[in-house]
Amino acid sequence: MTDTAIPTHRLGGAQAMPTRVERIEPKTSAVKSTVHRHTFHELFFFARGSGTHMIDLETVVIETPCMHLVAPGQVHQLDRSRDTQGLVIMFTEEGGLSTEQHADLNDLFHVATAAPAFTISAAQFTEAAELVGAVERELMAPAGPMDRAVQGFLGVLLLKCAAWRRAALPPDMPALGAADPVRLFLRMVEREYLEHRQVAHYAGALAISADHLSDRVRKRLGRSASEVIQDRLMLEAKRLLLHADLSVKEVSHALHLEDPAYFNRVFKKATGLTPVEYRTHIREKYQR
Structure with missing residues (x-):
């Protein structure tokens, strides 16, 4: 964890x-x-x-x-x-x-x-x-x-x-209702993003198709459901790279990514920086 x-x-x-x-x-x-x-x-x-x-x-x-x-x-x-x-x-x-x-x-x-x-x-x-x-x-x-x-x-x-x-809130950012599938999806992602990365898992739990869930999410958030899951994973990676004294390999394992090379590729694709480059940049910014 x-x-x-x-x-x-x-x-x-x-x-x-x-x-x-x-x-x-x-x-x-x-x-x-x-x-x-x-x-x-x-x-x-x-x-x-x-x-x-x-x-x-x-x-x-x-x-x-x-x-x-x-x-x-x-x-x-x-x-x-x-x-x-x-x-x-x-x-x-x-x-x-x-x-x-x-x-x-x-x-x-x-x-x-x-x-x-x-x-x-x-x-x-x-x-x-x-x-x-x-x-x-x-x-x-x-x-x-x-x-x-x-x-x-x-x-x-x-x-x-x-x-x-x-x-x-801006007028184009409506609140999500208690039973809104997008709201329920976001809550599930927050709990389960480390174990479940597939949209189909969340769609199944909500009893809707993966395509329907992705369409609802994109209309409300401007991102696909898979992007929301990936963004949540990258947020945790950024938190650990800034605040935790863990090696890149240890960060990768904490995110349940067993191959550090794969983590490097995914992180660079998402941020434009390698994990080491990001850590150097963000710690200089916050002087940590």
């Missing part, structure tokens, strides 16, 4: 749907986190301050008030100024999100087509902070959190944030 090469954080807890809230408070100096990823979702709400947030291979400037999204598996690093203030809520999908809440999650974290950050108004930040505060108070209740209450507050937060997200 590739998460052994990059530190991976997990969210524990006694609730059916583990959830945690953290406040981003001013510090005496700037703060830069270590590179890591999570098995859970994170919503960052920044009220004031500045800095950058590297989410996968994109460096996002903190322009307050704003909201940043980090999906499970994404590699990120926050480099914030000492006066930065805000909050972050972390949660998993386990334990009973409704179909509608899953659709709201999809609208927020559809990383295949949208940027990982967008600005919000001061009023929207206040509204989000009130809902996150309600979750926080429930989590800290002396008698212990009520899972249904946590889920309820979180559901309203997702509903609000998804609406803000949709409003920030």
